[in-house]
Amino acid sequence: MIRIGEKTVRRLLMAAAFSAIGGLLLIALFIFKEGLSFFIETGFRRFLFSDVWDPQSGRFGIFPMLVASLWVTLGAMTLGAPLGVSVAIFLVEFVPRSVMRVVKPTIELLAGIPSVVYGFIGVMVLAPFIRSSFGGPGLSLLAASFILGVMILPTIISISVDAITAVPASYREGSFALGATRWQTVRMVVLKAARSGIIASVILGMGRAVGETMAVIMVAGNAVKIPHSPLDSVRTLTANIALEMGYATGRHREALFATGIVLFVVIMILNTAAGVMVRKRVSGKRG
Amino acid sequence: MRLPPRLTQAFVVSLLGLATAATLVILVFVIVFILRKGLPAIDSEFLFTKPQDMGRAGGILPTLVASVILPLIAVAIAAPLGISTAVYLTEYTRESRVTRMIRFGADCLAGIPSILFGLFGFIFFVTILRMGWSLLSGGLTLALMILPTIIRTTEEAIRAVPNAYREVSTSLGATRFRTTAKVVLPNALPGIVTGIMLGVGRSIGETAAVIFTAGSSLRMPASIFDSSRTMSVHFYILAREGLSSEMAYGTAAVLILSVLAVNLVAYGLMNRFIRRRS
Numbered sequence: 001m002i003r004i005g006e007k008t009v010r011r012l013l014m015a016a017a018f019s020a021i022g023g024l025l026l027i028a029l030f031i032f033k034e035g036l037s038f039f040i041e042t043g044f045r046r047f048l049f050s051d052v053w054d055p056q057s058g059r060f061g062i063f064p065m066l067v068a069s070l071w072v073t074l075g076a077m078t079l080g081a082p083l084g085v086s087v088a089i090f091l092v093e094f095v096p097r098s099v100m101r102v103v104k105p106t107i108e109l110l111a112g113i114p115s116v117v118y119g120f121i122g123v124m125v126l127a128p129f130i131r132s133s134f135g136g137p138g139l140s141l142l143a144a145s146f147i148l149g150v151m152i153l154p155t156i157i158s159i160s161v162d163a164i165t166a167v168p169a170s171y172r173e174g175s176f177a178l179g180a181t182r183w184q185t186v187r188m189v190v191l192k193a194a195r196s197g198i199i200a201s202v203i204l205g206m207g208r209a210v211g212e213t214m215a216v217i218m219v220a221g222n223a224v225k226i227p228h229s230p231l232d233s234v235r236t237l238t239a240n241i242a243l244e245m246g247y248a249t250g251r252h253r254e255a256l257f258a259t260g261i262v263l264f265v266v267i268m269i270l271n272t273a274a275g276v277m278v279r280k281r282v283s284g285k286r287g
Numbered sequence: 288m289r290l291p292p293r294l295t296q297a298f299v300v301s302l303l304g305l306a307t308a309a310t311l312v313i314l315v316f317v318i319v320f321i322l323r324k325g326l327p328a329i330d331s332e333f334l335f336t337k338p339q340d341m342g343r344a345g346g347i348l349p350t351l352v353a354s355v356i357l358p359l360i361a362v363a364i365a366a367p368l369g370i371s372t373a374v375y376l377t378e379y380t381r382e383s384r385v386t387r388m389i390r391f392g393a394d395c396l397a398g399i400p401s402i403l404f405g406l407f408g409f410i411f412f413v414t415i416l417r418m419g420w421s422l423l424s425g426g427l428t429l430a431l432m433i434l435p436t437i438i439r440t441t442e443e444a445i446r447a448v449p450n451a452y453r454e455v456s457t458s459l460g461a462t463r464f465r466t467t468a469k470v471v472l473p474n475a476l477p478g479i480v481t482g483i484m485l486g487v488g489r490s491i492g493e494t495a496a497v498i499f500t501a502g503s504s505l506r507m508p509a510s511i512f513d514s515s516r517t518m519s520v521h522f523y524i525l526a527r528e529g530l531s532s533e534m535a536y537g538t539a540a541v542l543i544l545s546v547l548a549v550n551l552v553a554y555g556l557m558n559r560f561i562r563r564r565s
Contacts, residue, residue: 009464010379016371020438021392023431027399027407034410086306094300103311105554110314112485112550114492116523117539121317123526150313157310183296204398211400213495214523238402242495245406260406264399271398275391 031264035257047258053224055244060255062262064226068141068234069210071227072220075145076152076209081202083149084156088198091157092164093186104161111154119218122147127219136231139221144234147219148212152205159204163197164190200277207270211263213238237263318543325540328533334541338505342521343531347538349507353422353515354545357501358490360426360511361433366483368430369437370472376438377445378467397435401495404432408500420502420514428500429493433486440485444478444560445471477560484553488546494519518542 039047042060050061087107091100122143131138167190175185191198221233222243235243241256241263248256290298332346339345372393376386408428418424448471456466472479494517502514503524516524519542525535 006462006464010375013371013375013379016368017375017389019368019372020396020434021389023434024392024396024399026411027396027403027431030407030410030415031403034406083306083310086303087310090300090303090307094303103307105558107310107314109547109550109554110318112488112492112546113314113317114494114519114542114546116492116494116519116526117317117321117543120522120526120535120539121320125320153310153314181292181296183299184292207398207400211398211402213400213402218523218527238400238495241402241406242498245409245499257406257410260403264403267398267400267403268395271395274398275394 028264031257031260035254035259035261038251038254039258039261042255042258047255048262051226053240055248055252055255058251060251060258062237062240062259064224065235065237065240065259066262067226068220069236069238071141071230072144072148072216072234072236073206073209075141075230076148077202077206079146079149080152080156080205080209084153084201084205085160085198087153087157088160088164088201089186089191092161093182093190100161104158107154107157111158115151115212115215116218118147118151119215122215122219130231134231136229137221137233139219139233140231141220141227141234142230144216144220144236145230147215148209151212151215152208155208156201156205159201160194160198163194163201166197167193196277196280200274203270203274203277207267207274210266210270211238213242217242318547321536321539321543325536325538325543328537329540333537337507338521338534341530342505342525342534344534347518347521347534347541349505350516350518350521350538351541353501353508354491354518354542356422356508356511356515357425357429357497357517358487360422361429361490362483362486364427364430365434365437365486369434369482370441370479372434372438373441373445374467374472377442378463378471393435393438396431397439399432401432401493404428404496405499407431408496413500418512420500420504422501422508422511422513422515425497425501425517426511428496429490432493432496433489436486436489437479437482440482441475441479444475444481447478447560448474477556481553481557481560484549484556488549488553491517491549492519492542492546493517494523498523518545 047060047062048066049063051063052059052061053064091103126143126146127138130136130140130143171189171193172185175189180188216236217239220236220239222235222239223233224235227234237259241259244252245256334346334351335348336346337348372389376389380386408424412418412424412427413420452470452474453466456470461469497517498520501517503516503520504514505516508515518538522535522538522542525531525538
């Protein structure tokens with residue numbers, strides 16, 4: 001048997017440990033390399049705030065997609081955040097631990113349902129329902145928001161449950177001792193203590209909603225225009241990339257990578273914000 | 288007007304309970320809906336023959352094969368890297384600026400949307416490294432995607448191994464490496480496998496990152512250098528182009544069942560692991 005020195009092992013492990021951050025840097029490097037020159041040539045403002053996207057005539061403005069992504073994400077958060085946090089509160093505070101031990105893994109298990117399946121359900125069930133009850137094409141901002149809102153539930157629930165569970169029992173006992181009901185305790189003590197973890201869960205859910213692609217392509221309708229009602233067909237940033245990447249060449253392809261840059265920057269801001277929130281929670285507990 | 292606290296509590300609790308019930312109903316509906324429509328389409332012909340007429344008839348065998356090979360490639364690359372990272376973070380260093388940076392990198396990588404992995408894989412593996420649309424390009428892209436999951440779960444599993452185990456091994460004269468290899472890792476194994484299975488589940492269900500790297504050829508792949516369509520990509524194309532809803536439901540059912548089975552194994556292992564520890 002060959003004896004490997006401790007130092008060699010340490011060096012090898014350290015090299016491997018940089019694989020994740022190396023991958024992240026590679027992704028950033030190549031997306032920026034392909035899209036940045038286009039971004040600069042076109043101009044920051046022309047690219048982000050022009051509302052004409054017409055690859056054939058060489059005009060690339062992503063404003064409609066930017067607005068659509070914003071609305072779809074807001075819509076998804078309106079449904080997903082309150083629902084997810086409610087479920088988390090209920091599971092930790094108001095049901096026996098044994099029930100939570102069954103329900104939480106079930107919900108996490110469902111997080112594995114592929115996004116294309118959610119998209120398909122949106123097309124087969126939700127879109128026809130919206131079309132017949134509210135009018136419009138059915139495949140719409142509303143449909144996309146609803147599907148995304150459901151898709152981010154497991155993320156929000158799972159992380160919020162962890163944050164609420166981490167609140168020390170002594171906090172609750174102190175509140176009970178003062179004569180507060182369980183709900184008063186939750187509202188005034190537990191939620192305050194778990195706040196940054198819950199916010200982190202919502203931000204991470206938001207990141208998932210912004211970045212989701214296949215489900216959105218299937219249910220949002222994909223028309224390039226600024227939406228005027230929730231029933232309008234919209235195309236998000238992610239959908240724009242995925243729909244046109246298959247055949248885009250030259251400037252058009254660069255424009256799609258530039259769209260990727262916008263997406264990358266938004267996601268990194270959200271990730272950093274979530275990271276800050278999580279760290280705040282940890283340091284708050286120690287201090 | 289102020290309601291008595293007990294009444295407010297009863298009201299709020301029923302609202303929260305309703306929210307929980309609604310969530311479970313929606314999530315269970317998704318599965319039941321797909322399985323009810325899809326299970327009747329599944330038979331041995333569906334699973335074990337090639338698709339015909341662009342997938343309108345026949346089976347899904349090549350996509351099933353691709354959906355087995357692709358996660359295997361991804362895990363073969365991501366597991367050694369992820370486990371090494373976790374071992375380094377837990378056994379070989381103290382908390383420092385470097386470890387925080389590595390963790391932050393992994394967290395950010397976990398948050399990158401799959402379409403960006405697709406863009407990257409297309410430019411880097413498919414185009415620059417000239418691997419073309421192939422199972423290898425797809426597997427490498429997925430490896431990057433599941434790396435953070437494997438790092439995180441392995442790290443947690445290793446941390447759960449009691450320090451006394453390490454102390455005994457060290458006091459017997461074992462080096463750090465031997466202690467890690469013979470004591471720590473075997474005890475952390477179920478947790479590590481959980482991370483790997485979660486990565487496999489994610490790889491099977493992934494579409495956006497795969498369609499631009501592994502391509503969408505419907506032929507049976509002869510090697511990992513061939514382009515091949517996974518089940519999820521096949522399902523996406525069937526559904527979007529409206530080729531055959533019967534085939535789409537059938538494929539979706541197989542897809543969901545495989546992902547759920549893989550995740551169930553993962554969580555089952557994790558539960559046993561946790562119970563043994565406590």
